[in-house]
Amino acid sequence: MTTLLEPGQIPQASGEPPRVLAADAKDVFAHRARRFTQLAEGHPLGDYLRFMGRLAQAQQRALDAMPAVPVPDDAAQSQSRQHGMPVVPAQSWRRDSAWRKALRAILEEVAPAASEAAAVTLKAIGQLDDAALEALADRVLRTELYGVHADKLPFVAAALQVYWTRLATQLGHATPQPLDVPGVCPCCGALPSASVIGASPELPGLRFLHCSLCNTEWHLTRASCTACDAGESAVAYQHIEGDKGLVQAETCDVCKSYLKLVRRDKDASADPVADDLATLALDILVDESGFSRSGPNLLLVPGGA
Ligand SMILES: [Zn+2]
Ligand SMILES: [Zn+2]
Structure with missing residues (x-):
């Protein structure tokens, strides 16, 4: 039986604990941003962690600003569940262009805090056309994080995380049970x-x-x-x-x-x-x-x- 859950909500009823929890869309990245800032204090990688905190903050704003995105209809969702497949699979789900809008907002927001090297990366991403960005997204979603353009991938990933978190939290009440393969996400199939x-x-x-x-x-x-x-x-x-x-x-x-x-x-x-x-x-x-x-x-x- 599927546990019915609103995003971020933990049922208080007795019985089986929920096996799948959707993120709290209102706070997931903001919580992360606060933690990065806290961890940066006195840390040898303090500047890096502070910048990552800015990035997480930008992710929360992009998520707050992202309107509802298309999700699979009920028939498609129940079919995925029947076959033990993720509902919005990272590698095959047709991405909405909303993720690129999130990327542009994130780039703009973190730019003032960027180191010299990161500023070069941000500018280079800003000059890529949609097809090039989609190709980088495909790489992130296949977890091919090495090689040419590796410096750009964390920013692309940050925007994809926002988009997939929107998807997952929209599906919240229909969050699936863990798959037969216990090590992959029941919602998107990622590691x-x-x-x-x-x-x-x-x-x-x-x-x-x-x-x-x-x-x-x-x-x-x-x-x-x-x-x-x-x-x-x-x-x-x-x-x-x-x-x-x-x-x-x-x-x-x-x-x-x-x-x-x-x-x-x-x-x-x-x-x-x-x-x-x-x-x-x-x-x-x-x-x-x-x-x-x-x-x-x-x-x-x-x-x-
Ligand atoms: Zn092992
Ligand atoms: Zn997932």
Whole structure:
């Protein structure tokens, strides 16, 4: 049975906890912006994190300004559900041009805060025609984040996140159940950027995966690998000494992958995207032990932060 949920709303009724949570469209990026600003204080990457905070703030404004977008009709939605397919799949859903409008608004808003290098990137994106932007969007949605134009992709991704968050929250009440493949988003089919314990104060001990694209969160049993489903004995945790364990890397000995686990139950201000970018040192540590990351952070320029 599908759990009926308005975006951002947690049912208080007893019984089964919801297995899929749509983002709170009013605050998802604003919360992230506040967290980036908080994490920037005294951080070696403070300037970068502050700029990412501006970007998240611009995402919230673009989302606030985005009118309702076309979503699949009821028949298409129930067909997706029947076949265990995502409802608005990242790689095949026909994007509305609203995402490009969001991109232009985001570029304009972050420009005054951009470093010299970022200003060059922003200007270059501004000169691309629609076809070139759509081609970059295709790359982001296929998670091909390396190579030529890699510096432009986080901004394209930021606008796509706004658009897909609008889609996911519009579908809110019809949010699907997790798919048969537990490691991909039931709404858009994208990979998770991290997992979260304490997705909301009402669900303190449960672990949810956080979609890297549409900000939907879906339930997955704790202490199992998010990529290959291996059980507890294959999973181990690493964190940076002295950081209170708020962000841990959950590694899997079977598939040699890892994904970060963000303890929102320990600090409600923690955010799976912001806390991820503030703990790149943990990625280096885990990479060096031979694990590779199983889900992307679409705002990260590989080797560029
Ligand atoms: Zn998603
Ligand atoms: Zn695994």
